[in-house]
Amino acid sequence: MKPIPDVNERIARISAHLYPPKSQMEEGSVLRRANCRAKGGAPGFRVAILGAAGGIGQPLAMLMKMNPLVSVLHLYDVVNAPGVTADISHMDTGAVVRGFLGQQQLEAALTGMDLVIIPAGVPRKPGMTRDDLFKINAGIVKTLCEGIAKCCPRAIVNLISNPVNSTVPIAAEVFKKAGTYDPKRLLGVTMLDVVRANTFVAEVLGLDPRDVDVPVVGGHAGVTILPLLSQVKPPSSFTQEEINYLTDRIQNGGTEVVEAKAGAGSATLSMAYAAVKFADACLRGLRGDAGVVECAFVSSQVTELPFFATKVRLGRTGVEEVYSLGPLNEYERIGLEKAKKELAGSIEKGVSFIRS
Numbered sequence: 438m439k440p441i442p443d444v445n446e447r448i449a450r451i452s453a454h455l456y457p458p459k460s461q462m463e464e465g466s467v468l469r470r471a472n473c474r475a476k477g478g479a480p481g482f483r484v485a486i487l488g489a490a491g492g493i494g495q496p497l498a499m500l501m502k503m504n505p506l507v508s509v510l511h512l513y514d515v516v517n518a519p520g521v522t523a524d525i526s527h528m529d530t531g532a533v534v535r536g537f538l539g540q541q542q543l544e545a546a547l548t549g550m551d552l553v554i555i556p557a558g559v560p561r562k563p564g565m566t567r568d569d570l571f572k573i574n575a576g577i578v579k580t581l582c583e584g585i586a587k588c589c590p591r592a593i594v595n596l597i598s599n600p601v602n603s604t605v606p607i608a609a610e611v612f613k614k615a616g617t618y619d620p621k622r623l624l625g626v627t628m629l630d631v632v633r634a635n636t637f638v639a640e641v642l643g644l645d646p647r648d649v650d651v652p653v654v655g656g657h658a659g660v661t662i663l664p665l666l667s668q669v670k671p672p673s674s675f676t677q678e679e680i681n682y683l684t685d686r687i688q689n690g691g692t693e694v695v696e697a698k699a700g701a702g703s704a705t706l707s708m709a710y711a712a713v714k715f716a717d718a719c720l721r722g723l724r725g726d727a728g729v730v731e732c733a734f735v736s737s738q739v740t741e742l743p744f745f746a747t748k749v750r751l752g753r754t755g756v757e758e759v760y761s762l763g764p765l766n767e768y769e770r771i772g773l774e775k776a777k778k779e780l781a782g783s784i785e786k787g788v789s790f791i792r793s
């Protein structure tokens with residue numbers, strides 16, 4: 438029987454793989470061969486997840502490891518990154534996984550990345566608004582975006598950390614300051630609102646959610662989440678009662694989960710699903726696929742606000758086209774005015790966090 442390696446030896450081997458010292462990257466080393474295999478064997482994109490050990494980060498990491506468009510997956514967090522990385526790295530899918538722990542490894546985590554997904558930050562507890570997270574999450578997003586500006590300024594950024602209506606303007610200001618801002622490459626993730634809208638509308642219509650497409654515009658908090666039920670596909674009509682019910686349920690879907698979890702956080706599994714659906718769309722766009730269209734909170738000229746969520750077309754350079762709102766009914770026009778009023782304040786709050 439082969440002797441079982443000493444526990445410390447095994448741990449040393451694992452951590453050498455997770456946190457490679459420079460010497461290990463030399464010609465002929467095991468790690469070097471693994472890297473070559475990653476590049477040669479599984480052509481694809483290099484993706485980093487920042488906040489990878491969290492409630493969203495873990496299932497997101499698992500699902501990205503299953504995505505055939507990903508060849509290298511970097512998992513960064515300030516806690517528990519080694520455990521999550523060791524675990525995910527045993528999945529027999531193509532992507533090579535590496536873990537990075539703590540601020541001193543942020544640059545290594547980001548260098549060479551094509552797509553950076555950010556679910557780092559604190560989640561809500563019952564009774565809190567997303568804006569209550571600003572104090573802590575604004576600083577986290579600032580630091581991470583400074584790293585992106587330095588190490589992978591051309592990467593597409595998918596920003597999940599709340600309040601998205603403010604964290605996206607924060608990221609834009611950080612990139613502007615660094616001279617790397619490309620509005621086409623910065624996207625606030627509002628996909629969960631679309632995922633929820635498709636689910637709830639399908640329930641009302643008695644359809645399979647996969648056959649339903651609901652545009653959700655505006656932003657990602659309360660009244661700024663504006664489902665356009667008049668533009669649902671397949672074309673459908675709703676009673677006023679159904680419209681009130683659906684709008685309220687979609688706008689408060691996050692709160693529904695926060696209350697059900699009763700202090701144990703907010704949506705994580707549905708969010709990981711939505712994040713992967715969105716990241717996959719970004720990667721298909723980068724690959725050059727035609728007709729990749731999703732909703733996202735982006736730099737926009739659709740309204741007078743500098744950022745707004747609408748359908749966008751994704752391509753090789755990120756957001757290649759921002760679609761206009763299309764025809765709105767009276768109910769949606771009133772909703773739009775409310776959404777813009779709240780959004781303006783949230784955007785301004787993010788901008789002045791960096792400028793002042």
Ligand SMILES: NC(=O)C1=CN([C@@H]2O[C@H](COP(=O)(O)OP(=O)(O)OC[C@H]3O[C@@H](n4cnc5c(N)ncnc54)[C@H](O)[C@@H]3O)[C@@H](O)[C@H]2O)C=CC1
Binds near residue numbers: 491708
């Ligand atoms: N855009 C959207 O639709 C949604 C956004 N969210 C937001 O996503 C964020 C994360 O939520 P959860 O995963 O549930 O929270 P969580 O607390 O379970 O995980 C957050 C992770 O971020 C890490 N983290 C904290 N500071 C960090 C830093 N400086 N650098 C790197 N990582 C850091 C933590 O160690 C933790 O592992 C929250 O702000 C939440 O509100 C949640 C659901 C939907």
Ligand SMILES: O=C([O-])CC(=O)C(=O)O
Binds near residue numbers: 560561690691
């Ligand atoms: O509600 C929250 O705090 C988390 C979130 O953004 C969502 O689930 O839509």
